[in-house]
Amino acid sequence: MALIGSARRSRATRVPPVVLAFVLVPLLAEAFWVFWPAMQGFYLSLTSWDGLAAPTFVGLGNFSEMLHDAVFRTAAINTVLWLLLFGGLSAVLGLGAALLLQQERRGIGFYRAALFLPVVFSLVATALVWQAMYQPEGLINNVLSAVGLDGWRHAWLADQDTAFYAVIVPALWRQVGYVMVLYLAGLKGIDPVLYEAAKVDGASRLQQFRHITLPQLRSVNAVVLSVIVIDSLRSFDVVWALTRGGPYHSSELLSTYMYSTAFQSLRLGYGSALAVVIFVLAFGVIASYLVRAFREAD
């Protein structure tokens, strides 16, 4: 440790210019495509702009408009619901799958791969697969008929009451495998000695789970939570491919509303303000993610 420390210090005397370039080129690429546009985005949220004429400054006008915008309210509530349902269920199901499939035994690779395979699909392809399942004559309705639940048959995506939930299912189908992988890695990192000791003390399975597994998974939980919140707020593809936020905005998320406001209604100022709302919702997670990264960076 001391040796590395002193080596570092002696290297610090002069950083070769080529090494500076190694950092500056990627940093400039990111500054150009991310930091500079982000600052513009914040500025545009304070303007009214149709994309052609010059933007006019309206202060917080866009944000006060949101207070009276019923679609915004639906989209915001849906986004929170999405976070709770999609996020909560994918965490619980992912942990459940990881617990089921944690032990190395014959055939385990196949089961894991089966749950994991959807992760590599694009959400658009996923959405289309599920759209076929949701059709009036699709597999889901046919299965319902076959088990005698004819009354449950439904135009799942066309009904305002079910569209939102029908969109969550494919998103979950794809996310569970990902969360499972994170938890599997976490479970593998737990020292088996802890379980041995608990068994000697006569702890039940549930007590072991409660007092060893869960506390040991704390850092993975934090990661899963961050991943889920960030993914939830970014969720766009699956809704766009399945319903475009319809029918009557019933499956609208802030991200889809932002996109259609900006690029279809061409209200670029208001769209930017919606993007700022998404940013503000994500900010806490980003900040805590960075704080954790900051601690680990050295």
Place this chain on the structure above:
Amino acid sequence: MTATHTSAHAGKDPGTDRAAARPAPRRPAARGRALRTTGFHVSAGLLSALWLLPIALVLVTSTRTFDDIAAHGVGSWPRSFTMDGFRQAWVDGGLQQALTNSMLVTVTTVLLSLGLASMAAFALSRYDLPFRRVLLLLMLGGNLLPPQILLIPVSKLSEVLGIYDRLYALVGVQVGFGVGFYVFVLHGFMRAIPGEIQQAAVIDGASPWQIYWRIILPLARPALAALSALSFTWIFNDLLWAITVLRTDTQMPITASLIGLQGQYVSMWNIIAAGSVIAAAPTVAVFLAFQRHFVAGLNLGAVK
């Protein structure tokens, strides 16, 4: 999760569980283990079947004829077999062009962003640059920003630059947006490489470029493989950036084209399913070829 909850369960459970855990007389224990193994395979098998069902369905649907689907519905047993859906999606539906676009953008972006990111990670992890921690986290922070805040300015920026509706614009924004995350992951990996290796090279008169290219990069190969597999699927599967900076159908990548296909061939499920299979094939192939790296990649990025 609450105390009452656990104690309620704990009061009920120990009997059954202790019987399983404690060394009981040989024979019942063996039978119990066999039972549990069977139970495991049944539940895991059912779960896997449920998960694979939609994939099986799309494969079957893609090989049915349109008449079959029209007559019996998309959820019925197949009564026909044809590869016609693939031909129509590939040729008439324009997926050939779309797949070419996707591959061009994806391969270029993966190479460029990992090349740039590995350089930055090398510099930040192997040299005492001023503010290196701040730089590292600034770059990671850029990747964590919700893309929505960037969409409008990026589309305008590419218009101003005259690259709107060109594949370069998509490559540019994908590189800029992704590079921060790759730097962060590679930095973590490269930092763990012992300093002595580098010092020995310095003594032998190696330049920073030689150290990077000949020593650090080969040592970082596992992380690079994992990140390549991961970023390939991310970029290949992206929809949002593509529809933000591209407009013409012939420029669109496969995700956007699939949505177009869905509009063009309403309820012609054989074509739409065939299109989905074509769109999923490259990432599934990457996954199967790099399964271990791929899964490692997910953890590399996350367990931070």
